[in-house]
Amino acid sequence: MIERLQVSYLRNLSQVNMQAAACNVIIGANGSGKTSLLEAIFLLSRGKSFRHSQPKRYVQHHQPAATAHAKLSDGSTLAIQKQADATTVLRLNQSTVYNQSILTEQLPTLLIDPSTMDMLEQGSASRRQLLDWLVFHMKQGFHPQWVAYQRLLKQRNSLLKQTKHLSQSQQAELKSWDKGLANHAALIHHYRASIFEAWQPYFAQSIAQLLPTYAQQLSLSYSPGYDVSLPFDEQLQERLPQDLQLGYTRIGSHRADVHVHWRSDSADIDTKLPALKEQAANILSRGEKKLLITALRLSQLPLLLNSLETADTLQPTNQTHATPVVLLDDITAELDERALEILLATLSRLPCQVFITSLTDDIVPLINKYWSAPNMFHMKQGVLSAY
Numbered sequence: 162m163i164e165r166l167q168v169s170y171l172r173n174l175s176q177v178n179m180q181a182a183a184c185n186v187i188i189g190a191n192g193s194g195k196t197s198l199l200e201a202i203f204l205l206s207r208g209k210s211f212r213h214s215q216p217k218r219y220v221q222h223h224q225p226a227a228t229a230h231a232k233l234s235d236g237s238t239l240a241i242q243k244q245a246d247a248t249t250v251l252r253l254n255q256s257t258v259y260n261q262s263i264l265t266e267q268l269p270t271l272l273i274d275p276s277t278m279d280m281l282e283q284g285s286a287s288r289r290q291l292l293d294w295l296v297f298h299m300k301q302g303f304h305p306q307w308v309a310y311q312r313l314l315k316q317r318n319s320l321l322k323q324t325k326h327l328s329q330s331q332q333a334e335l336k337s338w339d340k341g342l343a344n345h346a347a348l349i350h351h352y353r354a355s356i357f358e359a360w361q362p363y364f365a366q367s368i369a370q371l372l373p374t375y376a377q378q379l380s381l382s383y384s385p386g387y388d389v390s391l392p393f394d395e396q397l398q399e400r401l402p403q404d405l406q407l408g409y410t411r412i413g414s415h416r417a418d419v420h421v422h423w424r425s426d427s428a429d430i431d432t433k434l435p436a437l438k439e440q441a442a443n444i445l446s447r448g449e450k451k452l453l454i455t456a457l458r459l460s461q462l463p464l465l466l467n468s469l470e471t472a473d474t475l476q477p478t479n480q481t482h483a484t485p486v487v488l489l490d491d492i493t494a495e496l497d498e499r500a501l502e503i504l505l506a507t508l509s510r511l512p513c514q515v516f517i518t519s520l521t522d523d524i525v526p527l528i529n530k531y532w533s534a535p536n537m538f539h540m541k542q543g544v545l546s547a548y
């Protein structure tokens with residue numbers, strides 16, 4: 162759990178020093194800097210912002226770098242410095258580290274913000290990341306495989322971009338990369354499929370709470386991005402002419418996706434109407450989609466927490482006992498009162514830390530109902546003070 166958070170020169174936050182509790186509420190007007198505070202925590206955890214990829218966008222104007230530093234309750238410290246030119250310095254316990262995943266393991270953060278709410282309609286990346294967040298934190302072997310897969314994929318794509326006609330030596334090289342990709346893809350799929358399997362009952366439980374009328378109708382499916390019943394390298398070789406035309410690799414673990422399906426109640430015996438099946442995104446109202454996305458996110462936490470508790474020493478599981486941090490940005494604008502209450506009640510029962518931003522103090526009674534000692538803050542023009 163984050164005990165103390167210090168942020169410097171991130172957007173309008175010049176110097177922020179925050180003593181954090183299990184639940185932290187940041188109240189402030191539009192543009193006061195609330196989201197920037199969550200952005201600092203996310204940056205520390207993931208090494209990137211959830212708003213802009215280029216550091217020059219979030220490093221404070223006329224400053225060389227933005228930094229975020231956290232002291233965790235187990236005494237460890239994490240720090241990130243992002244320079245405007247994208248140079249990054251990471252530290253764990255005052256020592257420089259060269260791999261962001263080391264900090265990510267220490268500080269699992271789960272974000273629910275307005276931009277997450279479009280996840281069903283966007284491309285597959287955000288849904289794939291949803292699954293991979295769980296896989297990363299629950300399966301230690303996953304990340305090295307993913308990094309190695311991406312490295313080979315990048316090489317392959319850059320060759321595909323260079324030419325439409327491969328020389329013999331290029332063909333041989335590509336073949337060996339494809340073999341490598343197939344090995345990594347098989348393991349990536351293995352990890353993803355097992356976590357996806359474990360996730361489903363948790364998702365069903367969250368849907369029963371947040372969207373009870375759809376409890377029997379919504380289900381998840383996972384597509385691996387290629388046909389896992391056939392050797393992946395053979396599929397890549399078969400599709401090579403199309404990939405050469407396109408200049409990139411169309412199938413693979415990088416195209417995996419998670420879908421939510423809606424199915425009408427089983428065929429009506431009287432009317433003999435058949436059961437219908439659709440993508441949930443095409444059926445649900447805008448508000449219902451927000452509840453569905455909240456359920457997707459929320460269902461991940463108890464699964465992660467249970468897996469940390471019952472870590473099987475025979476399984477390659479991330480053994481970190483880091484407390485997950487949940488970032489809820491402007492959530493009162495997204496969810497109705499009933500959904501907000503279910504979300505907060507569920508979070509308050511889980512051993513996680515929560516940071517919530519809000520425009521008004523309407524949320525305070527609900528917070529006091531579920532947390533005994535929340536920390537309330539006021540944000541004004543980048544200055545954080547006790548509420």
Ligand SMILES: Nc1ncnc2c1ncn2[C@@H]1O[C@H](COP(=O)(O)OP(=O)(O)OP(=O)(O)O)[C@@H](O)[C@H]1O
Pocket residue numbers: 171172173174189190191192193194195196197198217218219220221222491520
């Ligand atoms: N690189 C930058 N340097 C300095 N200030 C910046 C930079 N980028 C953005 N800002 C300012 O920082 C402020 C922080 O906005 P932020 O999104 O954190 O506010 P917020 O309290 O979450 O607002 P809202 O409730 O409207 O979402 C904005 O007023 C913006 O103009």
